[in-house]
Amino acid sequence: EGLATALQDFGLDHVPAEPNTYPAHNPFDLYRSHVTELLSQASGIEPKIIYPTLGKTVKSEHGDLQLAVQALRQKRKDMPEFAKELADKFPESPLVEKPVVTGTFLNFFFKPEPLAKLVLPSVLKAGPSYGFAAAQHLGLKDPADPSKGRKKIIVEFSSPNIAKPFHAGHLRSTIIGGFLANLYDGAGWDVVRMNYLGDWGKQYGVLAIGFDLYGSEEELVKNPIGHLYDVYVKISKSAAEEADTVKSAKEEIAKKKEAGEDTSELEAKIKKIEEEGVDQQARNYFAKMCDKDEKALGIWKRFRDLSIEKYKQTYARLNIKYDDYSGESQVTDESMDHAARVLEEKKVSENSEGAIIVDLTKHSKKLGKALVKKKDGTSLYLTRDIGEARQRVEKYNFDKMIYVVASQQDLHLAQLFKIEEIMGWDDISKKCQHINFGMVLGMSTRKGTAKFLDDILAEVGEKMHDVMKSNETKYAQVDEPEKTADTLGISAVMVQDMKGKRINNYTFDMDRMCSFEGDTGPYLQYAHARLCSITRKVVAATPDVADVDLTTAADLTLLKEAQAVNLVRELASWPDILLNTVKTQEPTTVLTYLFKMAHALSSSYDHLQVVGSEREIMIARLALYTAARQVLNNGMRLLGLNPVERM
Ligand code: ARG
Structure with missing residues (x-):
């Protein structure tokens, strides 16, 4: 209108x-x-x-x-x-x-003049929804009839393993998945953010046994993720030592037998380890967990709950909030049994020397043969994913599901989708997509101790703090330098990760990502903060401007300079960039645009002075820069960054 x-x-x-x-x-x-x-x-x-x-x-x-x-x-x-x-x-x-x-x-x-008059007020009016408003129809079940509701998408991402380090694959999945969830959200979909934890298997028996020996209640509550990992490392060491003992005892027995000596003592030693050692205890413990033994499950659940609490805090630093913490443990026996029956009935699976396999080579050589049940009847990672997918349909009845997982697992997901397809589970196989990504090379931090997301963020925050301190005058003006350093550090990590195409590997380079020069997170943050500071300075110099309605009062015909015209053109294209990003599913589509804009801004300041210009010109330029700040902000938030106002 x-x-x-x-x-x-x-x-x-x-x-x-x-x-x-x-x-x-x-x-x-x-x-x-x-x-x-x-x-x-x-x-x-x-x-x-x-x-x-x-x-x-x-x-x-x-x-x-x-x-x-x-x-x-x-x-x-x-x-x-x-x-x-x-x-x-x-x-x-x-x-x-x-x-x-x-x-x-x-x-x-x-034509520049009408363009400015059409675009700038529309950016200023729409504010945080500029761009997104143009994409809303994408998420509608029926774009012609919005009352039919929105499509639902599950974005599964991050998915770390409890008591194991949070590695580069999890870091990238977290960053890229968080972005994709925001993207679909912004395009009008109903998004379920899901974390599929590695929280089940014999190793959780090992962990429980280890906790008995090495655990501390106090440490567990204080730092569950780190403490459980320490316990796991210690107990794994004991288990490895026992395995070594058995191995050398067996060698000795062989020698002694040759020499006709007595081996009963050594045999007793082996027997004791095999019956009472860590490995057997863990097996027994895990068997109890599988039998739903309340005490065993209780301890395991406590580890899980405390870890999740801690994860939540860390994810919050990246602006990520999950709707569902699922995990391998949440896959029920019923759903796996059901899947096994379908596999058998449809003659998808076959018996191979006591194990159950699906021979996918019939469909494509490179998919190989997939094991779905071991000889001893235990289920596998793949089996759980099949059961879990069915459970997700029942729980959410989704229209689309994305798995954000490193390309190391390309085969796993290709097998999963193919098996679902030949099972006749079209309601799943036709809706699933694997979003993969390359590796992070040389991800060692200064202390070399970073194993968890928290450590990585802390180290980058410290580095960022050092970089900021190197400019003393500026540093003195920052209100909460530590908090700002933290935010900038997080932006540094995220931008480095999203800069290239997802599939490319990149090198984790602390110095480069924390620099204010080049296309980095801090540079982007600086572009945003500088725009905020322009408004602050204008208002400080001429307080009544704070009450001017920029959408109506600015005389936009005054924006004649090439730099201003260029900026307006950039701002005009944001909705189209967003639409294109939904097609590419690449964060770099957004980042490339934001950097282009940041560069256009940098080269405009000398030509488009705001404070000190004649009032009408000042107001017109303020409208332009306010709109630019809004678009930068919208793009940064989409990526999951926290735009700072000062730095
Ligand atoms: N926890 C797994 C790992 O760390 C990733 C899970 C990926 N998702 C899935 N549905 N399989 O390797």
């Missing part, structure tokens, strides 16, 4: 809107529709043919939209001639310049 009035001022009597476009929320939709309309009227070519040919330009020299005339699929021999003809026919428009022809391309440049 506001848009219709604004367009009237430019002499347009209606809002151009091709089907399935959202001109009120997406400036590019408006312009694509407008150009389509004019070109269709001028050429007689149908709008539905023209619209999809209007692409975003890569270089700003080529304008804002570009059309390759071949793509119009008209029976014309001389394409350059055809391009010229179309350009000539294209009428005067209040929004775009006459198209510029380069070869067979038509290049459309948006």
Whole structure:
């Protein structure tokens, strides 16, 4: 409605809107529709043919939209001639310049003044929803009828193993998964954030035995994740020592037998270890857990609950909150039995020397043969994933499910999805996607002690604090330097992780990621903080500006400089960038854009002075920078970063 009035001022009597476009929320939709309309009227070519040919330009020299005339699929021999003809026919428009022809391309440049007048108020009005409002339809079950509700997606990510270190694979899954969950959220989906913990198996018997020997109640409560890991390391060592003892005893027995000596003492030693050693005790303990022995399960549950409490605090530092802490332990025997029956009935599985396998080589050589039940009847990681998937359908009835897991597990997930497919579980296999990612190389921190997410974040925070201290004058102005260093450190880690394509490996480089130079987290934070400081300075110098409504009071025709025009164009493209990100599912799509904007901002400050400029100009530029801050903020939050206001 506001848009219709604004367009009237430019002499347009209606809002151009091709089907399935959202001109009120997406400036590019408006312009694509407008150009389509004019070109269709001028050429007689149908709008539905023209619209999809209007692409975003890569270089700003080529304008804002570009059309390759071949793509119009008209029976014309001389394409350059055809391009010229179309350009000539294209009428005067209040929004775009006459198209510029380069070869067979038509290049459309948006007129700067109307663009600023359309985009800036719309950013300022929409605020945190700018961009996201244009993507809401993606999450609707039926975009034509919003009352039918939203689609549901499960994003499973992070999924560490209790009592084991939080390694690079978990770090990346956490960061990328957190981003994807935000992305679908922002695109109007109903998102379930799920953590699938490694919290079951014989090793939890080992842990319980270890806790009896080496555990401390006090330590457990204080630092459950670290303490359980310490206990696990100690008890594993005892188990390994026992295994060594058995091995050397066996060797000695062999020798003694040859020499005809007595071996009964050694045999007794072996027997004792085999009957009472850590390994056997752990087996017994885990058997009790499987039999639902209350005491055994109680202890295990306590470890799990305390660990989860601690995880929650750490995830909160990354702005992540889970809706569901699932885990291998949550997969019921019933669901695994049910899956086993289906596998058998559909002749998917077969018996192989007492074990149950699924021969996937029939479908694809590289999928190999998957073991689903061991000879001794115990289930496996894969079996649990099959049962868990069915449970998730029952619990959530999702429309899509994403597993964010390192590419080391490509085979595992490919097997999982294929098995579900040949089981006839279309309601699962057709909806699942594995989002994979490459490795982190050289992830050693200064102290070399970082094993848990908390340690990693603490070390990067310290490093960041050092970097900040190196600029004494600035450091003195920061209110809560430690807290800021912490936030900047987290941004450093996250941006480093999301900068490249997911599948690429990268090197964990503390110095580089914490630098204020180059495309880093701190640099992005600085761009945001600087924009915040501009507003603070303006208000300090001219307090009444705080009450000015920038959406209406700013005279945007004053934004004439090339830098200002360029910034407005960048701001206009955010909704389209977001839509594209839903397609690429790559955080780098967002980051590349944000860095481009940060660079455009850096090179604008010298030309677009705010404080000290004449009042009208000051207000117009303040509107521009406030809108830029909003878009940076929206992008950073989508990535899971906490934008800082001062640093
Ligand atoms: N806990 C596993 C690991 O650390 C990752 C779990 C991935 N998710 C799944 N559904 N299998 O390797």
